[in-house]
Amino acid sequence: xxxxxxxxxxxxxxxxxxxxxxxxxxxxxxxxxxxxxxxxxxxxxxxxxxxxxxxxxxxxxxxxxxxxxxxxxxxxxxxxxxxxxxxxxxxxxxxxxxxxxxxxxxxxxxxxxxxxxxxxxxxxxxxxxxxxxxxx
Numbered sequence: 001x002x003x004x005x006x007x008x009x010x011x012x013x014x015x016x017x018x019x020x021x022x023x024x025x026x027x028x029x030x031x032x033x034x035x036x037x038x039x040x041x042x043x044x045x046x047x048x049x050x051x052x053x054x055x056x057x058x059x060x061x062x063x064x065x066x067x068x069x070x071x072x073x074x075x076x077x078x079x080x081x082x083x084x085x086x087x088x089x090x091x092x093x094x095x096x097x098x099x100x101x102x103x104x105x106x107x108x109x110x111x112x113x114x115x116x117x118x119x120x121x122x123x124x125x126x127x128x129x130x131x132x133x134x135x136x
Contacts (some may be wrong), residue, residue, distance in 0.1 A: 075095045
């Protein structure tokens with residue numbers, strides 16, 4: 001199986017909330033679009049420090065992450081970031097490490113997006129083509 005990449009818009013969630021309240025202009029929301037690697041072996045998403053700074057988001061706590069080789073490393077956990085993929089969005093913290101954006105399981109689950117390994121792309125869940133449906 002090859003790598004799966006997807007275009008993602010990352011935004012400062014606090015800026016989005018202020019814009020929604022009319023406190024700041026929508027044009028001033030700090031955001032960026034990047035090509036991200038979808039990694040179903042990663043629980044939480046990962047962003048590089050440069051993107052964290054570009055978004056104006058702070059590291060709000062330190063935690064421990066486990067790498068693919070099993071080793072544990074200290075990593076920063078960002079404040080809230082909005083991830084928008086294929087018109088679906090979710091807000092969550094991300095690990096701050098490395099030099100590439102990785103989309104993890106929690107973003108895929110909360111946006112109800114699936115990985116089509118055969119076609120090497122991310123697709124909306126066919127059971128919910130109009131958006132996520134969650135049990136409450």
